[in-house]
Amino acid sequence: MAERVLHNYFRSSSAYRVRIALNLKGLAYEYTPVHLNRNGGEQFAAPFAALNPQRLVPVLSERGVDISQSLAIIEYLDEQYPQHPLLPATAADRAYVRQLSLAMACDIHPLNNLRVLKYLSGPMRQADDVKQAWIAHWTKAGLDALEQELARAPQRGRFCFGDTPTMADCCLVPQLFNAQRFNIDLAPYPTLRAIDAECQKLEAFAQAHPARQPDAE
Amino acid sequence: MAERVLHNYFRSSSAYRVRIALNLKGLAYEYTPVHLNRNGGEQFAAPFAALNPQRLVPVLSERGVDISQSLAIIEYLDEQYPQHPLLPATAADRAYVRQLSLAMACDIHPLNNLRVLKYLSGPMRQADDVKQAWIAHWTKAGLDALEQELARAPQRGRFCFGDTPTMADCCLVPQLFNAQRFNIDLAPYPTLRAIDAECQKLEAFAQAHPARQPDAE
Numbered sequence: 001m002a003e004r005v006l007h008n009y010f011r012s013s014s015a016y017r018v019r020i021a022l023n024l025k026g027l028a029y030e031y032t033p034v035h036l037n038r039n040g041g042e043q044f045a046a047p048f049a050a051l052n053p054q055r056l057v058p059v060l061s062e063r064g065v066d067i068s069q070s071l072a073i074i075e076y077l078d079e080q081y082p083q084h085p086l087l088p089a090t091a092a093d094r095a096y097v098r099q100l101s102l103a104m105a106c107d108i109h110p111l112n113n114l115r116v117l118k119y120l121s122g123p124m125r126q127a128d129d130v131k132q133a134w135i136a137h138w139t140k141a142g143l144d145a146l147e148q149e150l151a152r153a154p155q156r157g158r159f160c161f162g163d164t165p166t167m168a169d170c171c172l173v174p175q176l177f178n179a180q181r182f183n184i185d186l187a188p189y190p191t192l193r194a195i196d197a198e199c200q201k202l203e204a205f206a207q208a209h210p211a212r213q214p215d216a217e
Numbered sequence: 218m219a220e221r222v223l224h225n226y227f228r229s230s231s232a233y234r235v236r237i238a239l240n241l242k243g244l245a246y247e248y249t250p251v252h253l254n255r256n257g258g259e260q261f262a263a264p265f266a267a268l269n270p271q272r273l274v275p276v277l278s279e280r281g282v283d284i285s286q287s288l289a290i291i292e293y294l295d296e297q298y299p300q301h302p303l304l305p306a307t308a309a310d311r312a313y314v315r316q317l318s319l320a321m322a323c324d325i326h327p328l329n330n331l332r333v334l335k336y337l338s339g340p341m342r343q344a345d346d347v348k349q350a351w352i353a354h355w356t357k358a359g360l361d362a363l364e365q366e367l368a369r370a371p372q373r374g375r376f377c378f379g380d381t382p383t384m385a386d387c388c389l390v391p392q393l394f395n396a397q398r399f400n401i402d403l404a405p406y407p408t409l410r411a412i413d414a415e416c417q418k419l420e421a422f423a424q425a426h427p428a429r430q431p432d433a434e
Contacts, residue, residue: 053365054320065309069323072315079308091296092282098289103271106286106323116328119354124347137336148270 002030007048007059009036010213013109013174014070015058019213020170021074023204024084029060033215036114056115071098071105074167086167096153097161100146100168104175108142112178135182143179143189146172151191158198165199173199177210219247224265224276226253227430230326230391231287232275236430237387238291240421242298246277250432253331288315288322291384303384313370314378317363317385321392325359329395352399360396360406363389368408375415382416390416394427 006022006029008015022029034057035042042048043055052059052068059066060073067073078086087094110116112135120126120134155161160168176196179186186193199205210216223239223246225232239246251274252259259265260272269276269285276283277290284290295303304311327333329352337343337351372378377385393413396403403410416422427433 053362054324054359055362056324065312067309067312067316069316069319072312072319075315076308076312079311091293092284094296095282095284095289095293098292099284099286102286102289102322105319106288106327107271107273110323110327111333115358119351123350123354124343126341130341133340134336137340142271145270145272 003062004029005032005061006030007032007034007051007057007061008213008215009034009057010210010216012036012057013113013178014056014105016174016177016208016210017070017105017170018058018060018073019208020165020173020205021077021086021167023207024086024165024170024202025077025081026083027077027081031214033213035215071101071167071171074170078167084164086165086170088161088166093155093161096155097166097168100149100160101171103142103146103149104171108139108175109178111138112182132182136184139179139182139184143175143184143186143192147189147191150195156191156195159195165202165204169195169199169205172196173205220279221246222249222278223247224249224251224268224274224278225430225432226251226274227427227433229253229274230330230395231273231322233391233394233425233427234287234322234387235275235277235290235294236425237382237390237422238294238303238384240424241301241303241382241387241419242294243300244294244298248431250430252432288318288384288388291387295384301381303382303387305378305383310372310378313372314383314385317366317377318388320359320363320366321388325356325392326395328355329399349399353401356396356399356401360392360401360403360409364406364408367412373408373412376412382419382421386412386416386422389413390422 006018008031034048049055051066054068058070059068067076074086087097117131120131150156157163159165160172173196223235225248251265266272268283271285275287276285284293291303304314334348337348367373374380376382377389390413
């Protein structure tokens with residue numbers, strides 16, 4: 001058993017957040033793929049379903065501790081490994097970075113993830129264009145608010161907060177990746193795109209990209 | 218201007234979380250109602266829309282700092298006011314409480330909040346029974362996983378973690394309130410109901426209940 005295992009799926013944007021955080025901190029990990037779309041969903045079978053009753057990736061396993069929920073994992077990594085802090089130094093600034101992160105992790109991503117899209121086309125029998133309108137609606141609502149917030153924020157630097165990447169950037173890059181995958185026009189989001197471009201220059205972000213994972217298709 | 222203002226809506230379960238946290242810490246606040254369902258939604262108009270571009274309650278305003286996202290607010294309160302800690306002492310235990318909280322804040326609540334239900338019945342023209350099936354599906358998926366997790370957890374005490382309420386309990390009680398409001402059968406969740414019953418004994422939880430807020434209908 002490796003010292004640190006990330007139960008992972010290349011295209012999961014919440015797993016992508018954690019991969020970025022691990023890379024920023026320079027922490028090596030074993031990549032254990034959990035294929036969300038094969039064999040009826042490997043997350044529903046043993047051993048993963050016992051590891052995380054939510055049946056969602058990612059899960060980080062480290063020294064007998066298993067943690068699910070990407071933001072809980074990132075906060076844990078930040079507390080355990082002080083190199084490259086992913087949260088700022090003051091309570092108000094940490095609140096700001098958490099607020100940005102949660103705006104994506106609560107109010108954009110969960111509405112558009114695989115299990116919700118499957119429910120729309122499965123039990124609800126919605127056509128592809130209705131599903132696409134759903135994705136566009138929630139993505140745009142979320143990105144519109146983020147753009148408005150970040151465009152005016154004195155805290156913003158090259159990244160969401162200041163000039164080094166934080167947890168908020170770990171969330172932003174996968175969220176924009178997702179948006180592009182679903183053909184959302186990013187033209188109305190110049191601030192978000194500028195931050196994304198800064199992130200893409202860093203190896204920690206590049207190596208976390210879905211296309212570069214061992215289970216990429 | 219009061220020292221501390223909570224922009225609030227009595228029935229918002231994310232606002233309810235923050236009211237519990239403020240009460241547990243014994244922090245007085247001014248209650249500023251933002252009616253989500255009147256005048257086309259007061260959250261879409263000035264001054265609230267400028268305060269929070271996400272147009273979502275709650276927002277905490279304190280000494281010139283405005284924070285949205287309930288979990289960001291609770292973490293901020295916990296860092297600023299050490300009385301009655303809402304997160305445990307070790308990194309692994311904090312990760313566990315955050316994981317439980319995020320399982321509700323990301324994967325149950327955002328799928329069933331007012332704006333989503335309005336989208337289902339509005340642009341998607343779904344009948345009430347389809348909407349009710351949607352609510353039941355995501356609530357049960359979330360509560361099933363939480364019950365399974367908490368029933369087996371050695372960390373559980375009278376509350377989600379140990380014998381004093383944490384951020385996870387601030388999330389659980391509003392989530393169960395919501396589930397009951399939508400007629401979800403709570404019989405399959407004995408562990409969750411037992412924790413809820415312990416919480417209900419405390420004045421901090423009772424005073425935060427939607428029915429006891431100044432804008433309650």
